[in-house]
Amino acid sequence: xxxxxxxxxxxxxxxxxxxxxxxxxxxxxxxxxxxxxxxxxxxxxxxxxxxxxxxxxxxxxxxxxxxxxxxxxxxxxxxxxxxxxxxxxxxxxxxxxxxxxxxxxxxxxxxxxxxxxxxxxxxxxxxxxxxxxxxxxxx
Numbered sequence: 405x406x407x408x409x410x411x412x413x414x415x416x417x418x419x420x421x422x423x424x425x426x427x428x429x430x431x432x433x434x435x436x437x438x439x440x441x442x443x444x445x446x447x448x449x450x451x452x453x454x455x456x457x458x459x460x461x462x463x464x465x466x467x468x469x470x471x472x473x474x475x476x477x478x479x480x481x482x483x484x485x486x487x488x489x490x491x492x493x494x495x496x497x498x499x500x501x502x503x504x505x506x507x508x509x510x511x512x513x514x515x516x517x518x519x520x521x522x523x524x525x526x527x528x529x530x531x532x533x534x535x536x537x538x539x540x541x542x543x
Contacts, residue, residue, distance in 0.1 A: 405443075406445055406446050407444070407445040407537075407540050408470050409446070409469060409472065409473060409540075410448050410450060410461075410462070410468075410469040410472050411428055411473045411475065411533075412452060412458045412461050412472065412473070412474055413450070413475040414453065414454045414455045414457065414477065415451045415453065416453060416454040417477045417518075419525075420477045420513070420518075420522065420525045423526060424475040424476070424513075424525050425529060426529070427526060427527070427528075427529040427530045428473050428475060428511060428529035429447055429533075431534055431537075435533075435534070442541060443540065454489075455476040458474045458476060458493060459493060459500060462474065463500055471506060471507045471509070471536040471537075471539070472506065472509070472536070474511055474512055475511040475512065476493075476511070476512045477512070477513040477514075477521045478513070478514050479515055479521055480516045480517075490512075497510060509533060509535045511528045
């Protein structure tokens, strides 16, 4: 039976969010077709306004899915907002993963500028998707 994976994508930076989702989805699809003995996954996407909303959506659906992928971007600005949003979101995601013993791939980019985000948007979603699939296939 295939795993069910919820991909939650923050769309505050829509192009970056879209790229993160595209590469995460492609990675799962590629793994579904190329690995022998691999338990594949069905993907269920949900968009949210920003990174801060990702943990509440995962929490809402924690019992309905086998794994989760959190995708988004926080770019450092002139205020401490970056530090608060980045740390609280990642802490909440880790807490959910540990408490519910379910893998949550962290595909949240935290960077200093938009150019860095664009570069990372090509690989961070892939890494998060692969991590979730590897953990699910080792349970």
